[in-house]
Ligand code: SF4
Ligand code: SF4
């Protein structure tokens with residue numbers, strides 16, 4: 001590609017001939033405001049907040065779609081440019097309910113930030129507010145169409161990244177709305193609850209369902225023994241809510257913060273991730289040995305589970321029957337732990353801190369009550385925990401580090417890497433290799449399955465058997481792998497699928513912003529946390545070993561089947 | 575009634591052709607009279623276009639309709655002249671009389687209602703059309719009687 005020379009605000013810059021003015025300016029350190037723009041996914045020039053003046057052009061140009069040219073002279077901050085942008089923002093705000101003080105996105109809203117940056121002092125137009133009511137039918141997400149600026153970022157992500165298209169632009173003119181077909185409630189359609197739409201929404205028009213009140217109530221109830229589990233991905237992201245760098249590993253501070261909130265026990269989903277490896281690894285080996293259905297596909301990610309139930313029902317028997325680590329934890333907290341601690345399971349209240357909105361749906365699935373109670377009572381996202389900590393006045397960064405409680409807080413590095421794409425596969429290989437070969441694995445790293453490539457393929461030799469592996473993250477990538485398997489184009493033995501781009505660290509419940517760069521930093525944090533663990537293979541987890549000895553007896557045994565395994569239902573594509 | 579063989583063939587001809595969406599919707603509306611939910615689902619599955627996109631197209635073009643047409647089509651003119659002479663009062667009265675809003679059809683399938691831009695009879699406003707009959711300078715009090723004529727006509731036709 002040939003390159004061109006132009007100037008932006010008097011600064012000479014070079015760019016690829018097909019680059020946009022926006023990309024070029026950003027690379028040169030010149031900030032142009034945007035609202036509807038989402039890199040590579042949504043480039044539609046709709047909001048017109050990125051207008052710039054191009055000398056010789058009659059009208060102001062939207063920088064996100066306008067291309068550079070040789071000799072072009074661009075100005076991004078002349079009075080007419082600023083005035084035009086301001087007018088467009090005022091028009092967008094003219095039918096926006098300006099409830100910032102009581103809004104879920106207060107202080108973390110792109111629209112609010114733009115108004116501040118533009119220095120808006122008044123909004124000269126008073127428009128009618130969109131007539132659509134709030135939709136809280138989904139167990140995971142709330143839609144508030146009044147706050148929608150019709151940027152379509154959510155539509156782009158749901159379609160292009162997730163391959164779901166649960167929502168799209170409906171109706172026209174003033175009645176335009178982003179919604180499912182027939183304006184049906186989100187909870188009634190084939191939405192997988194991944195929350196990727198909420199991550200990219202610039203406003204509070206789609207956000208997680210806030211369940212912090214239920215947790216505050218449980219913490220205040222003296223009758224309740226409130227235990228909490230933290231997913232692997234939360235320890236590398238919660239710091240961002242308090243101004244720390246993305247990917248900073250803050251495990252010890254997270255534990256301290258939860259204890260400070262008043263949880264009776266602070267446990268770790270990494271423990272049940274190790275347990276998942278014992279069960280799922282055994283399942284893989286048994287399917288290989290006994291000619292069971294292959295490829296075996298992982299089942300930790302509830303957005304992915306709902307996706308396959310809707311769109312690939314023919315492959316349901318390929319899924320591992322293992323519950324996700326969150327649900328294994330819940331089942332054990334109200335059985336094994338209840339017995340050990342001598343507490344009536346009716347009094348135990350299990351809270352999960354998850355990077356994920358789909359986990360809210362998963363916890364409410366009717367079959368997730370193998371303890372005789374709902375195994376997990378409430379799921380909070382990383383963002384909701386951040387809010388609780390702020391409400392409680394926790395000065396996160398100044399906390400001193402603390403340790404998880406025994407026994408459900410003991411884990412290995414294999415548990416923590418569940419948080420990144422490829423992690424479940426790698427953790428399973430670390431254990432399967434040693435169980436099959438009887439040799440110690442050195443080094444333990446399987447780097448071929450790491451990284452942000454959408455689909456990763458690898459092979460590994462297990463005592464003479466060549467195991468073919470695939471890893472996909474983001475459901476659009478999952479479709480590619482599943483289509484290749486269904487058509488017979490490819491054969492694999494074991495496939496890991498995570499619903500969200502980057503794996504759980506990029507989940508729909510994570511701090512906003514979550515973008516490619518931040519995902520990469522969180523992944524680096526996950527592998528740092530892994531390296532720092534004294535034990536890095538699930539079968540070496542002493543608390544898991546004790547669990548089998550005292551309670552479960554053996555992987556895939558009778559009790560395991562009762563508590564740790566599940567089944568799936570086809571749901572129909574609509 | 576819909577010729578199900580013709581319908582199946584139409585879908586089969588456009589299997590996995592998202593670009594044919596508008597064309598297929600047109601044909602479907604001709605065949606079914608309107609575009610009910612089940613028909614849109616069949617189109618979505620056959621052409622491989624997500625249902626949310628299919629409905630997006632249907633709800634964007636006013637040509638497409640998702641509710642069955644009544645036996646009698648009421649059109650109210652909301653052009654400026656008719657509007658100032660009381661289209662809104664007529665709309666209110668129709669809603670009281672039939673429980674009907676623009677774009678809807680009564681539960682008994684007798685009437686459907688639409689609002690149109692300008693029928694070009696501005697001197698006669700407010701203008702209402704039922705099927706091919708034009709009613710000029712309609713006042714709310716006259717509505718009940720006008721509607722009754724059509725109900726009666728329907729009953730007589732059935733009885734005959
Ligand atoms: S969405 Fe943003 S701008 Fe709108 S009320 Fe909430 S914080 Fe304010
Ligand atoms: S939660 Fe996921 S599937 Fe549902 S609308 Fe949002 S992006 Fe689409």
Ligand code: SF4
Nearest residue numbers: 148149151152154201
């Ligand atoms: S819901 Fe959010 S992301 Fe989607 S169009 Fe509206 S403002 Fe944009």
